[in-house]
Amino acid sequence: MNSLALQHSRTLLIRLSAAILIALVAVFGTVSAASAHDELTSSNPSAGSTMTESPEQIELNFSADLQQLAGAETSVVALSAEDGTKLASVVSTKGKTVTVVPEKKLASGTYKLVYRVVSSDGHPIEESFNFTVKLPVAASATPSESATNAPAPSEPAEQNNEPIQQLGSQISPVIWVIVGIAILGAAIAVLVKFTRQNK
Template identity: 35%
Template sequence: MPAPTRRRTAKVLAASAAAALLVALAPAAPAAAHNQLLSAVPAKNATVTKAPKAIDLVFLEEPDAGFTTVLLTDAAQQQTPLGPPTVRGTKATVAVTGQLANGVYQVAYRVVSIDGHPVQGSFRFTVADPAAPPPVAVTPSPAAPTADAGLAASASGWPTWSLVGGGAAVTALIVGTLFLTRRRSGR
């Protein structure tokens, strides 16, 4: 193979490998392949005048009932007792079995989609019942875990280790391809 053809082949392989690396590391659009939260009751950032008796989460796709987790914490990062999640179609519901005083609450959820991909997130809502006593001012300790600390992943929803591993695999593919190309050409 003449030298210009080899250089051109190497350039094409390098450009293809770089494009593959970009595709592997780019975050997927949630609606394109994976589940996502469409709505909730109480809604994200809502202020309700009565403490909810249940939390409803509506997803794009039906979540797997066996792998649906919902946590509710108050401003002091204390979990509020909830019943087990029930899934009907694309809606997951948990009963609030504990008492909710006035204040800010965080809902953290994790579901596994039909395709096996875990989806997680969180949102806050405020209870402001005019008939209830005012909320107690609480300052959480800096070391206190958040409600979704056990549900953490990268911003794209992919675990960080899978992004690093994918990048390493693509890099190994590029190096191996270049090595074989040079070896075949007799260099």
């Protein structure tokens, strides 16, 4: 092989190596992005905390702005009492924060908040946590008042189903990982073929 052919071979090898490197960066960059979903950074009340008065609102703060659909609330929240009774609430999302306003004051007891939001990368996040309300004895609501304030179990379901249906399908980041691997495989195949031809 003369010097011109050798130089041409080296140029091709350099280009193939660069293509492989770009493919690797694309693959690992996509995997990193796929795993970097937003997460809950804080809440008020916080998980496991005990409050001495009924909260006027519950705030959930996330690590990045949540996705929203025009004309629809994409954050779905279910607030329930210790016995599983669903409590009606109004939910709103602004940037990184989801605000939940119970329609009735909460009596003493343990409550569970289940939330489903759409991460900034399109990945749905569904988690839950508990908190406790422990009112002073004189201010505690009687069992009859608690029963009166509790809405029918079907009401939150009607409130929450519509936003879930409007979330729509999201493109899975796994697809980009598969594309990156395919590019990497093609580049390696070309490199092997070229090497065999020049032996």
